Amino acid sequence: MFKVLSRAFSQQLKDPVRVVVTGGSGQIAYSLLFRIASGSLLGENQPVILQIYDLPHMQAALRGVVMELLDGAFPLVHEIVASDLPETIYANADYAFLVGAKPRGPGMERGDLLKQNGEIFVKVGQALDKYANKNVKVLAVGNPVNTNALIAMSNAPSIPKENFTAMTRLDHNRALCQLGTYLNAKVTDIGNIAVWGNHSPTMFPDLSYVTLNGDKIRGKIDNTWYEKEFIPVVQQRGTAIIAARKASSAASAASAAVDHVRDWAIGSNGNWVSMAVPSDLYNGEYGVPPGLIFSYPVVCVNGAYQLVKGLKLDEFQQNKIKVTVNELLKEKEAVADLIRK
Structure with a gap:
């Protein structure tokens, strides 16, 4: 020491x-x-x-x-x-x-x-x-x-x-970057992105509620781009970085870690941020069972995070969330002997 x-x-x-x-x-x-x-x-x-x-x-x-x-x-x-x-x-x-x-x-x-x-x-x-x-x-x-x-x-x-x-803030930031490029907009003008689930290729970066300068714009986003390009690019961004630099993302991960804890500690100024938190806190809301650490959209205030409640999920969203829930359940089962009851 x-x-x-x-x-x-x-x-x-x-x-x-x-x-x-x-x-x-x-x-x-x-x-x-x-x-x-x-x-x-x-x-x-x-x-x-x-x-x-x-x-x-x-x-x-x-x-x-x-x-x-x-x-x-x-x-x-x-x-x-x-x-x-x-x-x-x-x-x-x-x-x-x-x-x-x-x-x-x-x-x-x-x-x-x-x-x-x-x-x-x-x-x-x-x-x-x-x-x-x-x-x-x-x-x-x-x-x-x-x-x-x-x-x-x-x-x-x-x-x-x-x-x-x-930490799913890295995925959140990646989603902001991709959407900002698509819209030719500053990331600070974009709001209400949500990343659901696991920090893995099953995560669901969700644009259902996204805003630009406070206005809802989901209807202006091409569905083909959203489903065939945006979601896979965000899900596979880490792999793409490894292929490009022959090493995993480090600086962007560190930056996301700072973003995550800073907003948690100081507040997110009303902005949605994505955090993986205990699902036990939310009584099965959004179809997520208790006993997982699951990424949700939250708002941070006074050193605490608050779930964004009352969102309506369509069939597409529900199916995407179900996939990442199932992966986390399998991961939990694989390490069940390490989880203290």
């Missing part, structure tokens, strides 16, 4: 909050940590204590990341703690970005990935339960995110279920 204090270059208007990032020497964390340190996460008057975890054999690389963070001379970085000890990293954590997970290797079945990463997230959940602030806000970024978040949540019974989420 190593701990360093950063010099304070500006007045600290608030007490620092503790932000955990796991997989600290990996590509996503490398982008994420500098965004957090710069104030992109919680604002320019919120100091942070970075608590960065990686495996024992990655500590030398992690030390290099810490050196670079220090060299950035970030005014908001109150302290940096880097370690392979859960009791050190998760201590009194206010926010936790669970980035560290095994990547899917050549020839590896999804079930194998589920099992191996599930075992990691059992330990993560137990560590959060034992050491973290009981109001900690948790975001699973390491894949398969929905089921990993479910496993962590089930192994942290003293932390409220609603504090565990998984």
